[in-house]
Amino acid sequence: MFGYHGKILRVNLSKHTTETRNIDEEDFRKYIGGVGLGAKILYEETDSNTDPLGPDNPLIAFTGPFTGSAAPSSGRHHIVARSPLTGIFGESNVGGSWAVHFKRTGFDGIVITGKSDSPVYLWIHDKGVEIRDATNIWGQDTFDSSDHLKDATHKKATVAVIGQAGEQLAKIAGITHIGSNVRAAARTGMGAVMGSKNLKAIVVYGTQKTPIANPEGLKKSFKPVRLHLREVTKTFSKFGTSGGIENYEKLGNFPLKNWMQARWKSVSKVSGFTMHDSILTGKTACHSCAIACGRLIKIENGPYAPLEGEGPEYESIGTLGGECLVDNLPAISKANELCNRYGLDTISVGATIAFAMEAYERGIITVDDTDGVELTWGNADAMITMVHKIGKREGIGKLMGEGSLIMARTIGHNAEEFAVHVKGLEPSAHDPRRFWSQGLSYATAARGACHNASWGHAYELALTMPEIGIPEPQESYTVSGMAETTAKLQNTMCMQDALVICRFTQIGKGVDVNNVIDWLNLITGWDMDTDEFLETGERIFNLKRLFNTRLGISRKDDTLPPRFTSLERTGEGLNNKLPPIGQLLSDYYEFRNWSEFGIPNQEKIDSLGLKIL
Amino acid sequence: MDIQLHGPLASIAEKNIQISLSKAITLRQLLNLLVVRQPGLAPYASCKTDIDLSAHLMVYKKDIPLKIDSKVENNDHLQFFIHIMGG
Numbered sequence: 001m002f003g004y005h006g007k008i009l010r011v012n013l014s015k016h017t018t019e020t021r022n023i024d025e026e027d028f029r030k031y032i033g034g035v036g037l038g039a040k041i042l043y044e045e046t047d048s049n050t051d052p053l054g055p056d057n058p059l060i061a062f063t064g065p066f067t068g069s070a071a072p073s074s075g076r077h078h079i080v081a082r083s084p085l086t087g088i089f090g091e092s093n094v095g096g097s098w099a100v101h102f103k104r105t106g107f108d109g110i111v112i113t114g115k116s117d118s119p120v121y122l123w124i125h126d127k128g129v130e131i132r133d134a135t136n137i138w139g140q141d142t143f144d145s146s147d148h149l150k151d152a153t154h155k156k157a158t159v160a161v162i163g164q165a166g167e168q169l170a171k172i173a174g175i176t177h178i179g180s181n182v183r184a185a186a187r188t189g190m191g192a193v194m195g196s197k198n199l200k201a202i203v204v205y206g207t208q209k210t211p212i213a214n215p216e217g218l219k220k221s222f223k224p225v226r227l228h229l230r231e232v233t234k235t236f237s238k239f240g241t242s243g244g245i246e247n248y249e250k251l252g253n254f255p256l257k258n259w260m261q262a263r264w265k266s267v268s269k270v271s272g273f274t275m276h277d278s279i280l281t282g283k284t285a286c287h288s289c290a291i292a293c294g295r296l297i298k299i300e301n302g303p304y305a306p307l308e309g310e311g312p313e314y315e316s317i318g319t320l321g322g323e324c325l326v327d328n329l330p331a332i333s334k335a336n337e338l339c340n341r342y343g344l345d346t347i348s349v350g351a352t353i354a355f356a357m358e359a360y361e362r363g364i365i366t367v368d369d370t371d372g373v374e375l376t377w378g379n380a381d382a383m384i385t386m387v388h389k390i391g392k393r394e395g396i397g398k399l400m401g402e403g404s405l406i407m408a409r410t411i412g413h414n415a416e417e418f419a420v421h422v423k424g425l426e427p428s429a430h431d432p433r434r435f436w437s438q439g440l441s442y443a444t445a446a447r448g449a450c451h452n453a454s455w456g457h458a459y460e461l462a463l464t465m466p467e468i469g470i471p472e473p474q475e476s477y478t479v480s481g482m483a484e485t486t487a488k489l490q491n492t493m494c495m496q497d498a499l500v501i502c503r504f505t506q507i508g509k510g511v512d513v514n515n516v517i518d519w520l521n522l523i524t525g526w527d528m529d530t531d532e533f534l535e536t537g538e539r540i541f542n543l544k545r546l547f548n549t550r551l552g553i554s555r556k557d558d559t560l561p562p563r564f565t566s567l568e569r570t571g572e573g574l575n576n577k578l579p580p581i582g583q584l585l586s587d588y589y590e591f592r593n594w595s596e597f598g599i600p601n602q603e604k605i606d607s608l609g610l611k612i613l
Numbered sequence: 614m615d616i617q618l619h620g621p622l623a624s625i626a627e628k629n630i631q632i633s634l635s636k637a638i639t640l641r642q643l644l645n646l647l648v649v650r651q652p653g654l655a656p657y658a659s660c661k662t663d664i665d666l667s668a669h670l671m672v673y674k675k676d677i678p679l680k681i682d683s684k685v686e687n688n689d690h691l692q693f694f695i696h697i698m699g700g
């Protein structure tokens with residue numbers, strides 16, 4: 001078998017046992033890896049009674065055939081489990097160097113079940129797997145823990161580690177990955193799943209290569225694409241993801257004041273341009289990535305100094321900054337760093353703080369609830385105090401760590417009306433009133449309000465994918481074609497998450513579907529064509545849907561929060577309209593061959609080869 | 614034509630650029646003109662297709678983003694922003 005080791009590692013933490021299992025090439029071809037195989041295993045090994053924070057919920061991390069191959073921007077992996085935040089399919093895609101080091105230990109994926117009776121970490125290396133005591137680092141933040149774990153294992157190891165938030169089962173806890181850079185598998189509470197198993201970290205370092213079917217052909221195929229990719233991403237690389245903030249605000253895509261406001265005079269203060277001119281010291285890249293969108297920053301003076309390390313990304317600035325109206329870039333950088341240390345999802349944290357600020361403004365919560373903190377819009381210190389409280393699960397932070405939906409239900413007073421989430425997951429910083437395809441994808445994505453499930457905003461603005469039947473950009477504010485474009489993009493993004501390759505390779509069409517299929521065949525020796533590629537993406541998307549429909553998810557849940565369907569923002573030059581979600585959904589279900597209630601039809605299930613599940 | 618540059622573009626070239634056009638031209642042609650006049654803009658404005666453009670720039674007329682083949686004319690007021698896709 002080429003492109004894979006054909007092996008997964010299984011760890012049972014209740015019994016402190018490990019075992020290697022083989023995977024057939026047929027399964028790899030059908031589900032590829034990453035989210036595909038992760039979803040298959042999760043579907044097979046759970047049922048509707050599986051407690052997301054119970055020992056039977058498997059925590060699964062999967063690499064893909066691209067991992068370790070030098071395919072551009074492929075140093076990534078996908079983590080899945082039933083989400084404690086949403087109760088449904090949980091997933092988080094993460095870059096860095098963990099995937100490559102893990103795959104070099106001889107495994108394609110890892111499935112962790114059970115619960116250790118005391119804190120442990122896994123040390124996976126060329127010679128084997130060790131379950132080691134982690135009592136002495138339990139309670140430490142991710143950075144300190146990582147330093148300790150690298151000293152105890154290998155200085156070049158990469159560490160996937162939870163902080164205090166995951167240990168204490170905050171439902172918006174992620175898993176921080178620390179190797180050559182810092183990256184977070186932030187979304188859907190995967191850190192809490194890890195904490196529920198008393199698993200502090202998974203430390204990896206290996207040297208084993210994966211065989212490649214046609215290494216010379218692959219090298220030849222990479223070369224021109226890499227040059228093109230570098231050229232089209234040079235502006236992105238220079239300013240990073242947050243370089244998009246000013247233009248996205250202009251477009252009406254940037255979230256402000258818990259999604260109430262459309263225009264912000266302070267927007268330039270938090271943009272990637274300001275970061276570039278003030279606190280930026282360098283760039284960081286995930287393994288095998290020439291784009292290097294990560295930001296290295298240094299703050300030497302002022303109330304948030306000293307601070308040195310990874311700077312905040314677009315989404316983190318959108319939520320911790322825009323949604324809370326905090327226009328202080330050092331403060332946002334501090335909050336971002338704290339989220340990485342505590343092991344928290346910056347998106348859900350920022351969004352939940354913004355929700356709490358609105359609840360405070362409406363008098364639903366008061367200083368009596370916040371331990372005296374005046375939770376007013378734009379209050380940077382209050383925002384940072386809340387990050388500490390969420391990370392330590394102190395005071396109101398305990399409730400906020402459950403995410404905005406649970407918080408809304410707990411504080412009552414109709415607060416659910418302004419809790420902005422889909423299926424319990426707070427959206428990232430893209431407004432569906434500006435990009436309807438984004439809205440339709442928020443409503444239908446397996447994990448809830450996920451911007452990465454379709455990347456629709458990019459395909460409304462300019463991108464095309466004739467390879468998969470999107471010859472022109474989707475016209476904004478138009479029902480016609482919106483459902484089909486969204487569904488096709490979702491299927492293709494599933495393939496990106498299965499292979500696993502970074503979304504940003506799409507910028508300027510740096511890498512297209514034909515490149516990806518070519519590489520897949522050169523790596524594996526397969527003869528996959530575009531139709532099979534698309535069907536595989538569709539299979540994975542439907543499998544995730546079936547996981548959710550088994551839990552009772554249907555049309556009633558495929559919706560957008562009231563803020564997106566009833567609040568029309570106003571502002572100079574603003575051009576946005578409320579998405580007609582019902583109409584879009586009907587078209588979408590029809591295109592997908594799902595029932596009017598959003599359940600995949602048997603014919604579709606059979607045609608995708610999902611019957612056996 | 615009045616062109617207003619935003620963000621870092623304003624420090625590379627002048628914040629406001631006046632250009633005189635005798636007839637309507639495409640945005641692509643305008644970008645070529647600008648690069649000749651303000652070579653510092655070349656890394657962002659040397660775009661041949663909409664997809665190239667989307668990797669670097671967004672140009673607005675009356676708050677509507679223009680395509681590379683959109684026509685612009687002498688009495689237009691345009692706004693240029695650096696565009697980063699994704700996030």
Ligand code: SF4
Nearest residue numbers: 073095286289293502
């Ligand atoms: S573009 Fe950024 S997030 Fe993507 S692989 Fe490269 S460094 Fe990582």
